[in-house]
Amino acid sequence: MQIAFPFAVILLAAVSVARAEEPKNAEKAPPWMKERSDRLEKELSTKYGAEAGARLARGLKQVAGFWRAEDGDADVFDDFVRTNFAGEPTTLDALFSRMEFAFESFDGHMLEIGRDFRKQSDLDLGPIYPFDQTLAGYDPSAHVTDDFYDNKLAFTVLLNFPLTTLQQRLGEGDKWSRRQWAETRLAERFSKRIPAAVNLSIAKAAAAAEQYISEYNIWMHHLVDEKGVRLFPPKLRLLSHWNLRDEIKADYGDAKTGLAKQRTIQKVMERIVTQTIPAAVANNPQVDWNPFSNEVRPAAVKDSDSPAPSGRGSGPEPDTRYEKLLITFRASRLADPYSPTAPTMIARRFDENRQIPEPRVRKMLEDVLSSPLAPRVAALIEKRLGRKLEPFDIWYSGFKPRGAYTETQLDEIVRKRYPTAEAYKKDIPNLLVQLGFSKEKAEFLANNVVVDPARGSGHAMGAARRGDQSHLRTRVEKDGMNYKGFNIAVHEMGHNVEQTFSLNEVDHTLLAGVPNTAFTEALAFVFQARDLELLGLSKPDPQSRALETLNDFWGTFEIAGVALVDMGVWHWMYDHPDATPAQLKEATLQIARDTWNRFYAPIFGKRDVTLLAVYSHMINSFLYLPDYPLGLMIAFQIKRQMEKSGSIGPDFERMAKVGNVAPDIWMKNATGSPVGPDALLSETEKALAQVSK
Ligand SMILES: [Zn+2]
Numbered sequence: 001m002q003i004a005f006p007f008a009v010i011l012l013a014a015v016s017v018a019r020a021e022e023p024k025n026a027e028k029a030p031p032w033m034k035e036r037s038d039r040l041e042k043e044l045s046t047k048y049g050a051e052a053g054a055r056l057a058r059g060l061k062q063v064a065g066f067w068r069a070e071d072g073d074a075d076v077f078d079d080f081v082r083t084n085f086a087g088e089p090t091t092l093d094a095l096f097s098r099m100e101f102a103f104e105s106f107d108g109h110m111l112e113i114g115r116d117f118r119k120q121s122d123l124d125l126g127p128i129y130p131f132d133q134t135l136a137g138y139d140p141s142a143h144v145t146d147d148f149y150d151n152k153l154a155f156t157v158l159l160n161f162p163l164t165t166l167q168q169r170l171g172e173g174d175k176w177s178r179r180q181w182a183e184t185r186l187a188e189r190f191s192k193r194i195p196a197a198v199n200l201s202i203a204k205a206a207a208a209a210e211q212y213i214s215e216y217n218i219w220m221h222h223l224v225d226e227k228g229v230r231l232f233p234p235k236l237r238l239l240s241h242w243n244l245r246d247e248i249k250a251d252y253g254d255a256k257t258g259l260a261k262q263r264t265i266q267k268v269m270e271r272i273v274t275q276t277i278p279a280a281v282a283n284n285p286q287v288d289w290n291p292f293s294n295e296v297r298p299a300a301v302k303d304s305d306s307p308a309p310s311g312r313g314s315g316p317e318p319d320t321r322y323e324k325l326l327i328t329f330r331a332s333r334l335a336d337p338y339s340p341t342a343p344t345m346i347a348r349r350f351d352e353n354r355q356i357p358e359p360r361v362r363k364m365l366e367d368v369l370s371s372p373l374a375p376r377v378a379a380l381i382e383k384r385l386g387r388k389l390e391p392f393d394i395w396y397s398g399f400k401p402r403g404a405y406t407e408t409q410l411d412e413i414v415r416k417r418y419p420t421a422e423a424y425k426k427d428i429p430n431l432l433v434q435l436g437f438s439k440e441k442a443e444f445l446a447n448n449v450v451v452d453p454a455r456g457s458g459h460a461m462g463a464a465r466r467g468d469q470s471h472l473r474t475r476v477e478k479d480g481m482n483y484k485g486f487n488i489a490v491h492e493m494g495h496n497v498e499q500t501f502s503l504n505e506v507d508h509t510l511l512a513g514v515p516n517t518a519f520t521e522a523l524a525f526v527f528q529a530r531d532l533e534l535l536g537l538s539k540p541d542p543q544s545r546a547l548e549t550l551n552d553f554w555g556t557f558e559i560a561g562v563a564l565v566d567m568g569v570w571h572w573m574y575d576h577p578d579a580t581p582a583q584l585k586e587a588t589l590q591i592a593r594d595t596w597n598r599f600y601a602p603i604f605g606k607r608d609v610t611l612l613a614v615y616s617h618m619i620n621s622f623l624y625l626p627d628y629p630l631g632l633m634i635a636f637q638i639k640r641q642m643e644k645s646g647s648i649g650p651d652f653e654r655m656a657k658v659g660n661v662a663p664d665i666w667m668k669n670a671t672g673s674p675v676g677p678d679a680l681l682s683e684t685e686k687a688l689a690q691v692s693k
Pocket residue numbers: 001002491495521524
């Protein structure tokens with residue numbers, strides 16, 4: 001995990017918006033705009049020449065797209081353009097470098113303020129008081145877009161630098177100079193002018209969906225079969241869907257009742273997706289429920305004092321799951337008119353966040369799902385399980401190799417080596433040299449990393465201006481660091497190294513960073529996978545590495561289908577903006593079944609399964625799910641490149657300092673190929689051969 005920028009912590013507000021307001025059209029450009037723009041174009045083209053004129057025509061159009069009545073009348077506009085258009089190349093260069101310098105400072109200091117305001121709540125430094133929470137919830141940069149439109153800095157950028165679409169960046173980007181890429185990123189900062197009220201609606205919708213998801217627990221001891229048998233221990237409370245899915249994975253290790261437990265959880269998941277789950281059941285230890293017959297009774301045993309939630313009807317849950325999803329959709333849509341280069345939530349996710357067009361992502365997912373490797377891996381799973389596959393086996397976890405050392409042995413080794421966070425900090429240069437960085441590079445990197453005691457499991461927080469350092473937050477128990485803590489610390493250190501190179505060695509700070517989070521995660525995994533070697537222990541043998549690959553393939557095969565359902569549902573909502581929750585439910589079930597029937601039914605021998613729609617992210621994360629399979633594919637490409645070159649250090653540096661260009665350009669530079677599933681598929685092929693040796 002990494003935290004790139006201070007998050008505005010969305011305070012949980014109990015919002016019940018049955019139907020958010022309909023999006024209205026963004027304010028149109030004032031009526032005088034066209035005539036004044038034409039006149040200015042003629043006037044300034046004559047003054048500065050044809051090349052500047054073409055630049056101006058583009059700039060005038062961009063400014064017109066965002067100018068509102070309150071920004072000023074026709075004379076203010078004329079004056080603004082005449083004053084701020086950089087007609088001469090020297091002025092344009094000066095403007096560019098001033099902006100690059102100023103925004104590095106601005107971003108960097110905003111990040112530092114946010115980091116300091118969150119210090120007490122992020123770090124293991126004693127109690128968190130209410131004022132600490134207030135500090136942590138503050139986002140100093142919340143109003144900057146408004147400020148920069150108010151003082152017209154945003155318009156100055158839009159008047160002089162190009163706003164581009166993803167299609168342009170992909171079509172022309174590999175011929176662009178680094179400066180052109182940096183100009184594009186500069187203009188992108190102002191590609192939206194979303195009113196504060198719209199942002200507030202989106203935050204409220206996100207909070208409402210988040211709250212619904214975070215309270216959706218199933219009390220497992222209260223699941224009963226027709227004979228009243230309870231499979232799960234008292235007090236066990238599992239959050240849908242993550243904990244339920246992880247329980248399915250853990251149950252592969254339970255030879256006695258594992259299968260019965262897995263079948264029960266599958267039934268629970270289906271009841272949630274179809275909303276046939278009785279309204280009384282969620283988060284309620286005061287009732288017993290048979291998910292097969294759907295019968296609910298007062299609890300016959302007591303394992304918790306938690307009261308029954310109030311206000312639940314006696315029938316099924318009234319499609320609340322889909323109502324929450326609709327709320328997030330309708331709120332997202334309010335931003336559409338203010339985001340001309342990516343005018344839907346779907347476009348913002350693919351064109352802006354992922355920077356890979358949706359059709360290409362779809363093709364990559366389908367390539368994995370329809371790969372002839374899938375039935376071969378499935379057959380291997382059946383052989384290992386000694387039975388036919390059942391639908392919940394999309395979460396099969398039995399490929400996870402068993403290491404040569406027990407967790408206790410590893411804890412012992414790590415504890416001795418790192419009794420304190422300070423001891424780990426001291427060892428960073430040595431660890432980096434082991435990873436193939438030169439002594440000088442290792443010192444440089446170590447000097448750019450601060451080690452902090454994390455309150456949670458750990459994270460990495462990069463810097464945003466040169467001169468600041470990135471922070472590695474790691475958990476050290478009282479008696480020293482344990483193996484899990486070390487494993488995470490090595491992962492986070494990978495983020496810190498990427499963050500340090502991609503800020504300090506990139507040629508333009510406007511290009512600092514990586515194309516999207518999948519890239520920094522992939523680089524962090526490269527470090528994490530070497531953790532045993534860093535402890536001086538033997539590295540995983542070919543057999544366990546092959547099993548690891550099969551585990552990754554099966555995970556991608558599962559989540560690729562889930563991602564396709566998420567995408568299908570968002571398209572359906574855009575096509576049916578006035579749908580009721582019940583209609584959205586029917587559509588979601590249909591999309592989930594169709595996806596299952598197309599890619600999974602031939603392998604599992606069962607049709608019309610709805611499990612692919614159970615992910616909670618689908619309800620509260622605004623089309624986030626495709627990031628998972630993409631991340632797995634990207635990780636594989638980078639991993640394979642690192643293996644080819646042998647030593648990590650120089651390759652890691654070469655990749656990280658390219659910065660935030662389009663993903664395909666980044667990946668071609670890193671590995672020679674654009675982003676895609678080929679590396680994953682060819683490694684899976686090899687792994688199958690290795691395992692069946
Ligand atoms: Zn990470």
